[in-house]
Amino acid sequence: MTDQPQATKKMSIAEALREAIREEMQRDERVFCLGEDIGIPGGFGGAFTVTLGLSEEFGHERVLDTPISEAGIAGAAVGAALSGMRPIADVQYADFLFCAMDQLVNQAAKMRYMSGGKVSVPMVMRAPSGATTRAAQHGQSPESFFIHVPGVKVACPSTAYDAKGLLKTAIRCDDPVLFFEHKLLYGSKGMRAEKGALSPEGEVPLEDYTVPFGKAAIRREGTDVTILGKLMTVYRALAAAEDLAEEGISCEVIDPRTLVPFDVETVAQSIRKTEHLVIVDECPRTGGWAGEAAAVLQEAAFGSLDAPIKRVTAPDTPVPFAPVMEKYYIPDEDDVKAAVREVLRWR
Amino acid sequence: MADPSPDRMLHMYRQMQRIRQFEEKVNQLFLEGRMPGTLHLYTGQEACAVGVAEALDEDDWVVGTHRPHGHAIAKGVTLDDMMAELFAKSTGCARGYGGSMHVGDPATGVLPAIAIVGGNIPVASGMALGFKMQKTGQVIACFMGDGALNEGAFHEGVNMAAIWDLPVVFVCENNLYGASTPVDQVTRLEKLSDRAAGYGIPGETVDGMDVLTVHGAAQRAVERARNGDGPTLLECLTYRFVGHSRSDTRSYRSRDEEAEWKARDAIPRLAAHMVERGITTQDEVDAIAAEVAAEIEASIEFAESSPSPAPEDCLKYVFTEEAGQ
Ligand SMILES: Cc1ncc(C[n+]2csc(CCOP(=O)(O)OP(=O)(O)O)c2C)c(N)n1
Numbered sequence: 001m002t003d004q005p006q007a008t009k010k011m012s013i014a015e016a017l018r019e020a021i022r023e024e025m026q027r028d029e030r031v032f033c034l035g036e037d038i039g040i041p042g043g044f045g046g047a048f049t050v051t052l053g054l055s056e057e058f059g060h061e062r063v064l065d066t067p068i069s070e071a072g073i074a075g076a077a078v079g080a081a082l083s084g085m086r087p088i089a090d091v092q093y094a095d096f097l098f099c100a101m102d103q104l105v106n107q108a109a110k111m112r113y114m115s116g117g118k119v120s121v122p123m124v125m126r127a128p129s130g131a132t133t134r135a136a137q138h139g140q141s142p143e144s145f146f147i148h149v150p151g152v153k154v155a156c157p158s159t160a161y162d163a164k165g166l167l168k169t170a171i172r173c174d175d176p177v178l179f180f181e182h183k184l185l186y187g188s189k190g191m192r193a194e195k196g197a198l199s200p201e202g203e204v205p206l207e208d209y210t211v212p213f214g215k216a217a218i219r220r221e222g223t224d225v226t227i228l229g230k231l232m233t234v235y236r237a238l239a240a241a242e243d244l245a246e247e248g249i250s251c252e253v254i255d256p257r258t259l260v261p262f263d264v265e266t267v268a269q270s271i272r273k274t275e276h277l278v279i280v281d282e283c284p285r286t287g288g289w290a291g292e293a294a295a296v297l298q299e300a301a302f303g304s305l306d307a308p309i310k311r312v313t314a315p316d317t318p319v320p321f322a323p324v325m326e327k328y329y330i331p332d333e334d335d336v337k338a339a340v341r342e343v344l345r346w347r
Numbered sequence: 348m349a350d351p352s353p354d355r356m357l358h359m360y361r362q363m364q365r366i367r368q369f370e371e372k373v374n375q376l377f378l379e380g381r382m383p384g385t386l387h388l389y390t391g392q393e394a395c396a397v398g399v400a401e402a403l404d405e406d407d408w409v410v411g412t413h414r415p416h417g418h419a420i421a422k423g424v425t426l427d428d429m430m431a432e433l434f435a436k437s438t439g440c441a442r443g444y445g446g447s448m449h450v451g452d453p454a455t456g457v458l459p460a461i462a463i464v465g466g467n468i469p470v471a472s473g474m475a476l477g478f479k480m481q482k483t484g485q486v487i488a489c490f491m492g493d494g495a496l497n498e499g500a501f502h503e504g505v506n507m508a509a510i511w512d513l514p515v516v517f518v519c520e521n522n523l524y525g526a527s528t529p530v531d532q533v534t535r536l537e538k539l540s541d542r543a544a545g546y547g548i549p550g551e552t553v554d555g556m557d558v559l560t561v562h563g564a565a566q567r568a569v570e571r572a573r574n575g576d577g578p579t580l581l582e583c584l585t586y587r588f589v590g591h592s593r594s595d596t597r598s599y600r601s602r603d604e605e606a607e608w609k610a611r612d613a614i615p616r617l618a619a620h621m622v623e624r625g626i627t628t629q630d631e632v633d634a635i636a637a638e639v640a641a642e643i644e645a646s647i648e649f650a651e652s653s654p655s656p657a658p659e660d661c662l663k664y665v666f667t668e669e670a671g672q
């Protein structure tokens with residue numbers, strides 16, 4: 001990690017990701033992008049504009065438009081990585097990772113292990129996650145699937161600063177990284193803007209910096225309860241914390257930034273202070289990240305917990321279309337507030 | 348090839364009008380912020396869905412794509428059911444659970460549309476396998492875009508249908524683009540129907556802007572399928588007159604190209620053909636369009652006055668037994 005640099009610019013997450021890719025492509029000839037509709041002249045720059053302008057800048061050979069072939073994209077990334085390149089692959093919606101599961105789970109994640117450590121797969125697979133009134137096949141949050149796959153790292157940036165810094169770490173990482181981005185956080189502009197988006201902008205250093213994997217960020221300090229959230233639910237947690245402060249409840253909000261590796265210690269330390277933990281996650285409940293985080297954290301800090309850990313998650317259903325049902329489906333600040341009040345009843 | 352009966356041609360005209368006007372209306376509703384979600388409009392491709400659907404029997408099936416409104420309307424899903432679904436109402440064909448990308452209705456032989464590109468292809472082969480095993484005599488038409496041919500699912504689904512002589516018609520609507528990507532950038536083939544040879548099945552490329560041509564080719568393919576002779580890959584050359592989805596400025600293609608294709612619009616083309624043959628008059632044709640417009644207005648009223656699902660309805664329909672969560 002470099003020191004906190006001086007020159008910064010206000011950026012959306014989409015812009016910050018683009019900056020990371022641009023700088024890494026300038027820095028390292030081996031870095032290239034491949035995906036659907038990412039570099040077509042007059043096109044979209046990917047489903048959420050992240051690669052906009054990069055094919056003009058670096059040439060279409062390094063911003064490769066692929067056929068609609070997710071298994072092919074993932075496999076090509078694995079192979080190119082094995083040959084010494086540093087591919088940044090993407091799918092237009094995280095849901096399409098399922099089309100590429102064999103390449104990601106059986107190939108990318110296992111090459112290094114199967115070879116007894118003799119080969120490695122330095123690839124990034126970017127994937128837009130989260131429900132946005134596009135229903136069951138375009139709104140899933142599949143992060144949890146991948147924490148169950150030994151051999152892939154999983155990053156989940158929720159701020160522009162982290163988006164740039166984590167993506168750089170991912171690109172330089174010698175192992176496969178699943179990089180999840182939330183559709184409502186991108187801040188895509190113009191025609192690609194998302195209804196109901198939060199689009200947090202943040203000051204992003206113009207120089208090179210990285211954000212390390214496995215280091216959680218404390219987004220708000222507090223003393224009564226720890227709330228752990230990722231991607232969009234960080235903001236749900238922050239909104240809840242703001243409201244609860246008015247009731248005299250002090251919440252500490254933690255963003256893990258990467259799910260694999262997971263910074264157990266930062267959260268455990270917080271629990272030692274607050275003695276209460278709520279985990280907020282947009283993944284469906286059963287077998288999800290929230291459950292895994294709860295298990296790990298009760299192992300690490302059971303003695304400090306004053307109440308059972310509470311999960312706030314999406315229910316065990318596909319993502320519904322109707323906005324009224326989707327709103328019910330997505331964990332929001334009211335759900336978080338209710339959970340916080342519930343765990344604090346044990347005080 | 349002889350024309351279909353005058354009644355059928357008039358019906359085809361009405362169906363194409365239904366699709367065209369439905370799409371224009373929902374686009375407007377969407378832009379006005381009255382309709383949620385996202386939209387992939389079928390405008391311009393009407394002849395493909397209608398030509399194929401009119402070659403199917405009532406108890407045959409279709410399965411559509413992320414651009415499914417045309418497929419569903421052509422096979423008989425009512426405008427009320429469609430409109431209410433797009434408005435996310437509980438009276439919609441999927442009760443508000445699916446939305447634009449998953450319209451369908453088993454009562455009319457329309458599977459919920461599958462919005463994973465290529466994802467519907469093995470499913471269609473599986474339906475056809477079921478028809479064959481149960482000797483029902485039914486056929487399924489599986490729609491796909493040009494982009495779907497490059498998914499592995501295409502290969503696996505078509506090959507199985509080929510080896511087992513399954514009663515399925517694979518309809519590839521080649522509209523020259525997959526989202527922003529021109530088809531010639533993602534395949535070496537000039538004719539996508541040449542892919543058929545790789546599976547040992549017949550392939551045919553037809554003018555997808557002429558509903559009668561599509562219909563004739565579809566009839567041959569359906570007959571083959573129903574006779575137990577296996578699948579056909581039917582490529583329809585067509586064009587979407589509008590953007591890929593709600594947010595597309597179409598800067599990747601030229602306005603000249605768009606104008607060229609719009610000049611081949613299948614809807615006035617069929618009207619002119621029928622008037623020329625004395626099957627109908629321009630007045631009658633205009634009257635059909637006006638009737639459809641009224642039908643669409645009525646469907647909007649139906650949809651807007653329909654109830655929304657309850658928020659917690661989101662927990663229903665996960666499993667067949669509804670024990671609750
Ligand atoms: C497996 C999968 N990959 C990507 C997408 C995103 N996507 C939706 S439509 C589309 C283009 C499809 O092109 P084509 O098959 O030609 O159909 P068209 O849109 O032209 O009707 C893409 C890439 C998707 N829905 N599913």
Ligand SMILES: [Mg+2]
Nearest residue numbers: 492493524525
């Ligand atoms: Mg296409």
